[in-house]
Amino acid sequence: MKEPKTALHTLAERAGILPSYVEQSGREVRHTSDATRIALLAAMGFDASDEQCARQALEAWDARDRERLLPPVRVVRAEHATHIAIRVPGRRSGAVGWNLAQRMPSGEDVERAGRSAPDEHGILRLRLPVVPEPGYHPIRIRLHYDGQHPTGEQLLIVVPHSCPSPRKRLAGRKVFGLGVNLYAVRSERGWGAGDLTDLTRLVKWGAAQGAAFVGLNPLHALRNTGGDVSPYSPLSRIYRNPLYIDIDAVPEWSGAEAVLALIEAPDTTQALAELRDARWLDYERVWKLKSAVLEALYEAFRRTQLDRGTARARAFRDYVDREGRALDDFATFQALEEQLSGSPRERSWHDWPAEFRDPGTAEVAAFREQHVERVDYHRWLQFELDRQLHLAARAATSAGLSLGLYQDLAIGCAGDGSDAWANQSLLINGVNLGSPPDQYSDNGQDWGLPPINPHALVEQQYAYWIAVLREGLRHGGALRIDHILGLFRQFWIPQGSTGRDGAYVQFPTQDLLGILALEATRAGAIIVGEDLGTVPPEVPATLREWEILGTRVMYFERKDETGFKPSAEYDELALTVVNTHDHVPIAGFLAGRDIELRRHTGLCTAEAAAQALVNRDAERAALTALLQAEGLLLEGDPDSPTICGAVNAFVCATPSLMVALSLEDVMGEEEPVNVPAASQEAYPSWRRRLAMSLETLIGEPDVNAMLGACDARRR
Numbered sequence: 001m002k003e004p005k006t007a008l009h010t011l012a013e014r015a016g017i018l019p020s021y022v023e024q025s026g027r028e029v030r031h032t033s034d035a036t037r038i039a040l041l042a043a044m045g046f047d048a049s050d051e052q053c054a055r056q057a058l059e060a061w062d063a064r065d066r067e068r069l070l071p072p073v074r075v076v077r078a079e080h081a082t083h084i085a086i087r088v089p090g091r092r093s094g095a096v097g098w099n100l101a102q103r104m105p106s107g108e109d110v111e112r113a114g115r116s117a118p119d120e121h122g123i124l125r126l127r128l129p130v131v132p133e134p135g136y137h138p139i140r141i142r143l144h145y146d147g148q149h150p151t152g153e154q155l156l157i158v159v160p161h162s163c164p165s166p167r168k169r170l171a172g173r174k175v176f177g178l179g180v181n182l183y184a185v186r187s188e189r190g191w192g193a194g195d196l197t198d199l200t201r202l203v204k205w206g207a208a209q210g211a212a213f214v215g216l217n218p219l220h221a222l223r224n225t226g227g228d229v230s231p232y233s234p235l236s237r238i239y240r241n242p243l244y245i246d247i248d249a250v251p252e253w254s255g256a257e258a259v260l261a262l263i264e265a266p267d268t269t270q271a272l273a274e275l276r277d278a279r280w281l282d283y284e285r286v287w288k289l290k291s292a293v294l295e296a297l298y299e300a301f302r303r304t305q306l307d308r309g310t311a312r313a314r315a316f317r318d319y320v321d322r323e324g325r326a327l328d329d330f331a332t333f334q335a336l337e338e339q340l341s342g343s344p345r346e347r348s349w350h351d352w353p354a355e356f357r358d359p360g361t362a363e364v365a366a367f368r369e370q371h372v373e374r375v376d377y378h379r380w381l382q383f384e385l386d387r388q389l390h391l392a393a394r395a396a397t398s399a400g401l402s403l404g405l406y407q408d409l410a411i412g413c414a415g416d417g418s419d420a421w422a423n424q425s426l427l428i429n430g431v432n433l434g435s436p437p438d439q440y441s442d443n444g445q446d447w448g449l450p451p452i453n454p455h456a457l458v459e460q461q462y463a464y465w466i467a468v469l470r471e472g473l474r475h476g477g478a479l480r481i482d483h484i485l486g487l488f489r490q491f492w493i494p495q496g497s498t499g500r501d502g503a504y505v506q507f508p509t510q511d512l513l514g515i516l517a518l519e520a521t522r523a524g525a526i527i528v529g530e531d532l533g534t535v536p537p538e539v540p541a542t543l544r545e546w547e548i549l550g551t552r553v554m555y556f557e558r559k560d561e562t563g564f565k566p567s568a569e570y571d572e573l574a575l576t577v578v579n580t581h582d583h584v585p586i587a588g589f590l591a592g593r594d595i596e597l598r599r600h601t602g603l604c605t606a607e608a609a610a611q612a613l614v615n616r617d618a619e620r621a622a623l624t625a626l627l628q629a630e631g632l633l634l635e636g637d638p639d640s641p642t643i644c645g646a647v648n649a650f651v652c653a654t655p656s657l658m659v660a661l662s663l664e665d666v667m668g669e670e671e672p673v674n675v676p677a678a679s680q681e682a683y684p685s686w687r688r689r690l691a692m693s694l695e696t697l698i699g700e701p702d703v704n705a706m707l708g709a710c711d712a713r714r715r
Contacts, residue, residue, distance in 0.1 A: 007054035012037040014061070015044055016454060016506035018489065023436065030436065032503040039494035040503060043430040044453050066090075069141055069152030073461040075511040081132050081158045086124040086141055089150060093117070097144035102129045103137060134158045134518055155461040159514035162547035163527045166573070166657050169477075170402070170526075175212035176652055176714050177406060178202065179577065179660040181673050182216055182244060183231075183281060183686070187694040189248070192275025192286040196388040197246035198694055199405075200395045205698045207399035210711030213478060214396065215406035215660050217581065219244060219389075221330070221418070224287040227680045229687065232410045232482065232581075233449060235417035237468045239330045240389070242381040243286065247293050249388055251312065256300035259293055281687045298377045319383045326467055329359050329422035331378035332368050339371075348416030359422050386474070393475035403477035403526065406660075409468065411483040412449030419464075426456045426464055431492045435533065436499050444491070444499015445677070451490055454507050462515055469516060473523040478658075480575075484529030484548070487512045488539055513546045528575045528658070532556065544573060549658065552576045554651055555583060562618040564626050570654035577660045578647055581674050585662065586644050588670035592616045597675050601682035623647070641668050645706045652713040661710065666703055667692045 017040050020031045041048040048054040069086050088096055095115045102110050110129040118124040137156040142149060180202060185194025203214050220234030222241050253259065262268060271289055275282065305313040320327060340352050355363035368375055396404040412433050413419045420427045427450045434446040457465065472479050488509050493502035520527050528549045531539060543550055552574045557565040570576055578586050584594035592613050599609035624643065627633040630653065632646040644665060651659050667690060674685040697703060
């Protein structure tokens with residue numbers, strides 16, 4: 001006889017915690033333990049430590065729903081947005097009076113009033129005053145019955161049927177673009193890290209070679225110190241890293257005579273020469289040098305612009321007003337961290353004095369007023385970043401890149417960062433994002449990132465998701481969503497445990513994708529989902545329904561362990577790449593550099609490395625044979641640069657709508673930017689700079705010829 005479901009299991013199910021999942025091999029079902037259920041529920045704010053507590057949590061949930069006239073948010077397609085359903089608390093029959101108000105995009109409220117009878121379930125269905133267009137529509141309702149006048153509010157989000165169609169957006173063409181880790185770019189005029197002027201030069205050069213876009217790593221804000229340099233573990237997913245500001249392009253030079261003396265000082269010129277020549281990016285040293293100049297330029301901005309109310313000052317204030325509280329919180333966090341954490345950073349905001357751990361305290365408000373110039377400095381950095389990125393995007397369009405910039409949105413942010421500080425009811429403690437055990441790791445992966453509480457996300461009317469998308473889509477014609485499976489379900493691991501004790505949590509997929517479609521439509525941007533790893537069966541069809549391109553990586557597109565798929569077998573509705581930031585470039589793949597690094601960093605044994613090298617020889621032979629069969633290589637034993645060029649031509653021969661060629665593969669780079677699971681001491685991930693300067697790359701005949709051939713193959 002089947003045992004009755006416990007209150008714990010019922011609560012976990014309602015909260016979206018899946019009872020089991022099939023491991024990546026497909027051979028074993030892993031079941032969620034009760035201890036994991038209790039830990040994950042606690043992180044969401046539910047006490048389920050015993051059956052009585054779980055029952056009380058369920059009863060409280062039910063009571064809240066009974067008393068609520070409207071859910072806080074409703075996401076629907078246009079044809080379902082004509083009516084609204086209102087729950088009449090404690091009443092099942094008889095007419096009730098009502099006043100319904102709908103906020104128009106102009107800010108005007110349109111109202112209707114009347115009396116109607118709810119159905120047998122106590123639901124009152126009313127037609128909206130105006131059929132809403134796609135967008136955001138605040139709704140207010142006030143009822144009148146039995147001497148009561150309950151009120152409710154809802155944000156109605158009307159969304160299109162899909163994201164912009166990639167086929168239509170590309171006018172039926174199959175295109176290629178260049179993928180760049182901007183921080184890794186080396187130039188003769190740079191400050192030791194790639195910047196937005198380097199990006200402008202890249203987009204102009206890419207357009208001349210026939211590219212349709214330039215793809216970027218996430219430009220999210222980082223600390224630029226210690227190990228906090230991964231673009232996929234940022235302080236914020238809304239705001240960007242001022243490391244990318246081009247000092248020379250800041251307009252305040254004319255009012256900053258002291259800056260020239262600072263830059264021309266012998267110590268500065270020597271440091272610049274060393275940073276430009278360095279093989280590895282020294283974030284802390286680069287940022288220390290740049291920030292000293294930026295602070296002087298900001299002082300010039302205050303004197304020559306802000307105090308005089310110039311057009312640039314008005315643009316700054318307009319930017320600050322548009323960004324609102326999100327920018328206030330970010331800039332305040334930056335200023336607080338400078339004051340409270342020391343340099344180098346000694347502690348996270350979790351260790352700050354209690355009065356500063358919550359952005360809503362009176363003490364934080366007082367700090368913001370007392371340090372207004374420092375807070376404004378951090379606002380100004382984001383303003384200038386946004387301006388320079390806008391100019392790079394405009395240059396891309398003017399040069400003829402049909403998609404312009406293709407930006408990247410990380411799956412999460414650091415738990416000790418500004419987004420986590422400013423959104424503590426949303427980004428939760430006690431659990432981390434990660435992945436379950438697989439053939440690479442018996443314990444799975446713990447990414448150390450706090451997950452979003454899906455229930456709080458709904459209560460807050462998806463405000464954070466909307467803000468993240470808008471910033472990611474600003475200035476770009478395409479956006480990559482890192483680990484798009486996270487919009488379907490996320491793997492949560494209780495802190496202190498391994499992936500063996502984790503479980504999947506469901507997310508409101510259709511709502512999240514609907515909002516993504518709305519924001520992408522407003523921006524006219526193509527959406528690409530990174531859908532690698534274990535993909536639930538419903539995901540591919542759902543992505544196709546929403547016109548979201550998947551991602552295909554040549555390294556993973558196999559017929560068997562060593563054999564690669566022919567180019568004709570690749571998906572059309574996809575972005576195809578040779579590799580990703582988690583892999584070694586093709587020249588390094590051919591040389592077995594990734595295997596050597598795994599052995600060097602202790603991620604595999606000498607015996608495993610030796611066997612992997614034997615397998616790699618077979619893979620290289622199979623790849624060479626495939627390239628020869630497709631007419632991309634002559635018979636014989638080609639050298640590595642020749643194979644690299646043929647591989648780039650191979651992915652351009654696929655039917656995929658979009659192909660991205662990384663600068664590493666274009667240049668023949670061997671070193672990876674990242675060795676997953678390796679410590680910074682074992683390998684300096686996210687620090688490797690390109691061996692070839694931008695000036696050399698742009699003038700390299702072989703590179704230009706190879707890209708010209710790729711353009712012809714795409715056409």
